Amino acid sequence: MLKYLSIRDFVIVESLELDFAAGFTALTGETGAGKSILIDALSLALGERGDAAMVRTGCERAEISAEFDIGKLPQVQAWLVEQGLEGDAGVCLMRRVLDANGRSRGFINGSTATQQQMRAVGEFLLDIHGQHAHQSLLRADAQREILDGHASLNRDASAVSMLFRDWQTLHNRRMQLEKNAATVLAERELLVFQRRELENLKFSVVEWDELQAEYARLSHAASLLETAQFGVEVLSEADTSCLAQLNALTARVRAGVEFDAGLKDTLTMLESAQNDLQEAVYALRHYQQDLDADPQQLREQEQRMAAIVEASRKYRVSPEALPQALQGIVARLDELGGDADIDELARQDKAAHELYLAAAKKLSAARKQAADKLSQEITLAMQTLAMQGGSFAVALLPLAEGNAHGLEAIEFQVAANPGAPLRGLAKVASGGELSRISLAIQVAASQAATVPTLIFDEVDSGIGGRVAEIVGGLLRQLGKHYQVMCVTHLPQVAAMADAQWQVSKAAADGVTLSHIKVLKPAERVEEIARMLGGVKITDTTLKHAAEMLGMSA
Numbered sequence: 001m002l003k004y005l006s007i008r009d010f011v012i013v014e015s016l017e018l019d020f021a022a023g024f025t026a027l028t029g030e031t032g033a034g035k036s037i038l039i040d041a042l043s044l045a046l047g048e049r050g051d052a053a054m055v056r057t058g059c060e061r062a063e064i065s066a067e068f069d070i071g072k073l074p075q076v077q078a079w080l081v082e083q084g085l086e087g088d089a090g091v092c093l094m095r096r097v098l099d100a101n102g103r104s105r106g107f108i109n110g111s112t113a114t115q116q117q118m119r120a121v122g123e124f125l126l127d128i129h130g131q132h133a134h135q136s137l138l139r140a141d142a143q144r145e146i147l148d149g150h151a152s153l154n155r156d157a158s159a160v161s162m163l164f165r166d167w168q169t170l171h172n173r174r175m176q177l178e179k180n181a182a183t184v185l186a187e188r189e190l191l192v193f194q195r196r197e198l199e200n201l202k203f204s205v206v207e208w209d210e211l212q213a214e215y216a217r218l219s220h221a222a223s224l225l226e227t228a229q230f231g232v233e234v235l236s237e238a239d240t241s242c243l244a245q246l247n248a249l250t251a252r253v254r255a256g257v258e259f260d261a262g263l264k265d266t267l268t269m270l271e272s273a274q275n276d277l278q279e280a281v282y283a284l285r286h287y288q289q290d291l292d293a294d295p296q297q298l299r300e301q302e303q304r305m306a307a308i309v310e311a312s313r314k315y316r317v318s319p320e321a322l323p324q325a326l327q328g329i330v331a332r333l334d335e336l337g338g339d340a341d342i343d344e345l346a347r348q349d350k351a352a353h354e355l356y357l358a359a360a361k362k363l364s365a366a367r368k369q370a371a372d373k374l375s376q377e378i379t380l381a382m383q384t385l386a387m388q389g390g391s392f393a394v395a396l397l398p399l400a401e402g403n404a405h406g407l408e409a410i411e412f413q414v415a416a417n418p419g420a421p422l423r424g425l426a427k428v429a430s431g432g433e434l435s436r437i438s439l440a441i442q443v444a445a446s447q448a449a450t451v452p453t454l455i456f457d458e459v460d461s462g463i464g465g466r467v468a469e470i471v472g473g474l475l476r477q478l479g480k481h482y483q484v485m486c487v488t489h490l491p492q493v494a495a496m497a498d499a500q501w502q503v504s505k506a507a508a509d510g511v512t513l514s515h516i517k518v519l520k521p522a523e524r525v526e527e528i529a530r531m532l533g534g535v536k537i538t539d540t541t542l543k544h545a546a547e548m549l550g551m552s553a
Contacts, residue, residue: 001452001483002126004067007041009059010098012505012514024479026494027487027516028527029503034514035487038503039128039457042066045094046122047115052102057511061099068092068125073452076124085111085121092125094118126453129438137412137438138426144410146441147394149450151370153363157405160359164404167352174349177342184336191333194315198326201311205320208308215301231284235277243277250274360407364396367408371396374444381440381474382414386467387433389418392440412441436471442482443474454478456486464490472496491531495548500524524549 007016012034027035044050045064055062070076071090080086087093087109095107096118106113108121129137137143148157177184236243250270257263312319371394378392392415396408413422416433425437439456456475472493478484479498488494502523505514519527528545529537 006065008063009056010062023498024484025499026497027501028494035503045096047118050098055100063097065095127451128455143412156363161404163356167356170349170352174345195329203322236281377444378440384470385436390416453483468492491528
């Protein structure tokens, strides 16, 4: 519920801070004192449009801040987490800044928020009933939720929604397959061919690397043999081979060691070089023997490489990416249902539809019974709210195919006067009638509504006397379940409130400012007396006011 509201430089309010409590609070004051400013400020804080005219004359900006207790509103907490706008546990802070140039900024729990986000969370927090825009009862989804909640059908409605989604998934898949049957069949045949072609290729990256290395060796076999033969000749077979000359040098150095020990290290190095060169000759001869220059093997490798390169070109990937191409083809076949039988899918579609219809028909029957009961309760309440002869109906409008919410749309219809035709609630012209009808609906469906704060404006328009007392009583009753605020000029309504605030305005230094005062019991008597007696307040009027407050206690 609403806990705190701060208003700065808004219309004719300079600075205002208000703490709110549960129950029914009446806002009273002289005509033109600015009772609706509070509603306008809250509307702005909850995402309604604002304009530069709302900024107090001479000020740079207006600022509205509202704090809501959302400890018992898990759906709001979940929404805030989903949007990344969560704040302190159990608290939702709404703030709106409106510059004198018309620029507007919104914040939720200190984070920048769009106007759409502020309106979305505002619909969970507060409803304003009257000639203002914040009226959830005019929304078709809210009307359906009230009916289902009143009849404890929320679980059944959720089950219908789930069955509808399951059916639609199968149905859409079937329709897509049937619509594109020829195209899908051709694509599937091509994919099956491509899958078979790539599987038969039996390509692997390891094989490809080995194949390239082996092909490079075989394709250069002649050159490699020539290199090996040249090495053997240079090292050992030529008349002036390296080994022959090294052997001669080694022999002379060995003879010299006998006369000079300083040549001993040189001899060691020359003998090591002899051994290394001899090993090189052995290795080259062994390489000549092992080198396979079989033309048939080379041709086979060339053919294998050509097949792989041709496949990579065909599928427009590198040879190394051919396994991924095969995986993509298999995945696409799975998307197309592989070899799924359309007839089997049609059977599943039909079965899912029958499950949905059975649950939806059961829900419709329960809704019909609940709609009749709720219609009677609200019609009865209307008779006590200066709408004698009026009637209310919860209409179930059939939907040809049904939807996620069932086989019908829910529409609240009203005839405010005897003989008048029933019309959709959204088409009711009179703001006062709409407010009173909304009040009747809220009272009748008080156990179902989820919005914790209700504000009524002009619910007493065109009524008085006994009807005013009834309206006050209904608001007081509603205040037991919700936080209720009502802007009123009727003492009978104000006297029923748990708390009363007086709105006034005064001029100082040529500037008119609006103020709100929380009235104490004695001050409430004076305010009720003013509402009863007008300009001159007598002792009799004060006594009458005290009696009214005493009777409502």
